[in-house]
Amino acid sequence: MTTTSSTGAAVKGRSLWDDARDRLLANRAAVASMIVLAAITLISILGPMLSPHPFDKVYRDYVKVPASFEAYPRADEVEPAFRSLLKRARVTIDDYVREGDSVIANISSGREIDPRTVRYVDRGDMFKNAVIENFSEDKKSAVLRADINFVHFYFGTDANGRDMMTRTFIAGRVSLTIGLLATVVAITIGVIYGATSGYLGGRVDQMMMRVVDILYSLPFIFFVIMLVVFFGRNFVLMFIAVGAVEWLDMARIVRGQTLTIKRQEYVQAAEAMGISDGGILKRHVIPNTLGPVVVYMTLLVPKVILLESFLSFLGLGVQEPMTSWGVLISEGARNMQGASWMLIFPSIFLTSTLFALNFIGDGLRDALDPKDR
Structure with missing residues (x-):
């Protein structure tokens, strides 16, 4: 108007x-x-x-973890989780060291170490890019390297x-x-x-x-x-x-x-x-x-x-x-x-x-x- x-x-x-x-x-x-x-x-x-x-991705290693601004896994969780994974693979950790965001372990077994052992490490949520190198002549000992897979859960997990x-x-x-x-x-x-x-x-x-x-x-x-x-x-x-x-x-x-x-x-x-x-x-x-x-x-x-x-x-x-x-x-x-x-x-x-x-x-x-x- x-x-x-x-x-x-x-x-x-x-x-x-x-x-x-x-x-x-x-x-x-x-x-x-x-x-x-x-x-x-x-x-x-x-x-x-x-x-x-992803909204539907399941992290089996992080069930009901509290909300935190700090990345998971925590420093005191890395070694126990790493040893537990290699125990399932039936290999023994002779020496363990952490270098920055990676872990290195000298491993041994009573039988030849299968290179596919890295699958036990990669299947978890805490580690990635696992490789086995420097095999001994009898292939019963080697060096295993893996990167720590840091993730954040700002609201926690269900x-x-x-x-x-x-x-x-x-x-x-x-x-x-x-x-x-x-x-x-x-x-x-x-x-x-x-x-x-x-x-x-x-x-x-x-x-x-x-x-x-x-x-x-x-x-x-x-x-x-x-x-x-x-x-x-x-x-x-x-x-x-x-x-x-x-x-x-x-x-x-x-x-x-x-x-x-x-x-x-x-x-x-x-x-x-x-x-x-x-x-x-x-x-x-x-x-x-x-x-x-x-x-x-x-x-x-x-x-x-x-x-x-x-x-x-x-x-x-x-x-x-x-x-x-x-x-x-x-x-x-x-x-x-x-x-x-x-x-x-x-x-x-x-x-x-x-x-x-x-x-x-x-x-x-x-x-x-x-x-x-």
Whole structure:
């Protein structure tokens, strides 16, 4: 909208969306939460690409090791691990020395030493590039060299020896994707259905709400099992369908708001001007229900994430080797006494995400409140 100033120059007006954006940006808690949520999302997307450990790689020598900035193996772990590996190879260590990041050992055996003995060393997670050289004439003694394979586990490892940092990042991808997909589907269906029912009213409203009541009466787990039968174990398709079930609450909320909004003067004026029902819903009713919608959205995302954790526990959700924050927290709770880091790090990411969504929802509610316009 434009107006003309006293000098005759055209002055561009501000829309309601511009005012809402300015109010949202003035809310420090909401802005900080958007930054936190964007950082968590970015870490979840790029973290697994930058991590040196695949999310599904098992380190058998590093099961439930604590989180540490120091590289593994520790100095006091190198020699015992090296001797244990060569004991399995049935050779004797006559002399052992460590030079920097390598170990050198004079080995001997009652029979000829097989050059393939190095496989016993390379199979472990602590050493690499093992070679046997300087064989004696009878090949019953030689020199074995190996490099120490230093690795970092900044979040520790889980009960299967997998890097918790990479798995936490991958879990963020899964949880955020599930929450976003299910929420978008639920809100889209719920807003359109609820606004249409409330605005049309009468028998149409009664019939549409009876459909919602019937769907409420059906067991949710029945829908889940049915969706698994139709969509298989594809968690993306399954949670899109789960979102198609979670729209019932949204429909009731929007219907209640619509019953109030349609009695407002600006809606009655639009009807008197001959604007179609679809136009009134699009331009007047639905935009004025966005406050409750965004608040419910911030509640629905964590609800879907927790629902995913429940379904994964039943074997109907995310399957190994993929994981999610809910699954990691469930595993961490079972190992809380001996490996608290398995619970702490996924919980930090999940809690931060939930707090950020709540603050963003509060900021959007205040920014979109018609009373503040």
